[in-house]
Amino acid sequence: MIMPGLYHILFISAALFFIGVYGFFTRRNLITMLMSIELILNSVNLNFIAFNKYVWPNKLDGLFFTLFVIAIAAAEAATAIAIIINLYRSHQSIDVENAQDLKY
Amino acid sequence: MDGSTIIFYLLAALILGSGIGAVSSRQIFRAAIYLLFSLIGIAGLFFWLQYEFIAAVQIVVYVGGIVVMIIFSIFLTQQAGEKLPAQRTDRKLFAALAAFCGLAITLLQVFQFKFIGTTAATVPPTVSNIGNQMLGLAENGYALPFEVVSILLLAAMIGCIVIALKSKPQSI
Numbered sequence: 001m002i003m004p005g006l007y008h009i010l011f012i013s014a015a016l017f018f019i020g021v022y023g024f025f026t027r028r029n030l031i032t033m034l035m036s037i038e039l040i041l042n043s044v045n046l047n048f049i050a051f052n053k054y055v056w057p058n059k060l061d062g063l064f065f066t067l068f069v070i071a072i073a074a075a076e077a078a079t080a081i082a083i084i085i086n087l088y089r090s091h092q093s094i095d096v097e098n099a100q101d102l103k104y
Numbered sequence: 105m106d107g108s109t110i111i112f113y114l115l116a117a118l119i120l121g122s123g124i125g126a127v128s129s130r131q132i133f134r135a136a137i138y139l140l141f142s143l144i145g146i147a148g149l150f151f152w153l154q155y156e157f158i159a160a161v162q163i164v165v166y167v168g169g170i171v172v173m174i175i176f177s178i179f180l181t182q183q184a185g186e187k188l189p190a191q192r193t194d195r196k197l198f199a200a201l202a203a204f205c206g207l208a209i210t211l212l213q214v215f216q217f218k219f220i221g222t223t224a225a226t227v228p229p230t231v232s233n234i235g236n237q238m239l240g241l242a243e244n245g246y247a248l249p250f251e252v253v254s255i256l257l258l259a260a261m262i263g264c265i266v267i268a269l270k271s272k273p274q275s276i
Binding site: 003004006007008009010011012014015016017018019020021022023025026027028029031032034035036038039042045046049050051052053054055056057058059060061063064066067068070071072073074075076077078079081082083084085086088089094 | 109112113116119120123124126127128132135136139142143146149150153154155157158161162165166169170173174176177178180181188189191195196198199200202203204206207210211214215219220221222224225226227229233234237238244246249253256257260261263264265267268270
């Protein structure tokens with residue numbers, strides 16, 4: 001085992017991103033799809049912080065982008081859950097296969 | 105091999121292991137708990153990188169806010185103890201193939217590139233540095249994006265209330 005550095009964190013971040021992509025492809029329940037999106041957003045945060053620490057330690061820009069991403073992710077999750085609860089009220093299901101009213 | 109390295113690999117195993125659990129568990133509540141541990145692992149990695157403020161924000165917003173909200177919405181929309189229906193095997197297979205190919209291409213590109221760090225003086229990510237720059241109006245200040253994000257949060261809050269309102273039956 002070698003001393004972890006930038007490339008190790010980039011590996012974790014890429015692997016977490018594609019785990020989230022896999023979940024987004026396979027899941028058919030809206031809440032679990034939202035959870036996959038949270039994983040993807042977190043991998044992006046990890047990338048920003050790692051680049052800020054190892055490549056440009058003289059600036060704080062990556063840290064600010066991480067803060068903004070966290071704020072926007074919170075807003076996105078709240079809106080998505082409001083939509084999901086509303087969809088459950090009208091369709092009694094949160095499966096994407098059953099939400100086809102706009103399809104035809 | 106010192107303690108810091110061991111902690112890094114433990115955190116990496118926690119993040120990736122519980123991330124895989126979060127996307128593959130067929131019990132939705134268990135998937136939410138796996139997601140919780142993955143987010144805690146990422147907060148630990150931020151602590152390991154000595155970005156304590158971001159780690160604290162991660163714990164407060166994600167672990168304390170978003171995961172709790174997801175668990176509430178699971179309670180509101182799922183029957184207890186019911187498993188998610190199994191996914192078709194071919195769909196799983198092609199999704200895994202697509203994710204693996206994407207990961208392979210990304211890692212090939214990343215490991216071929218040589219990142220060269222700057223040699224300028226380090227700005228420590230202390231809370232006073234963050235606050236001064238975030239609300240600063242001078243060059244490299246982040247006052248405008250800060251205001252834009254606050255308006256976005258206000259709009260999202262009003263939007264959530266409007267969407268989730270129960271529509272009252274029209275009384276004649």
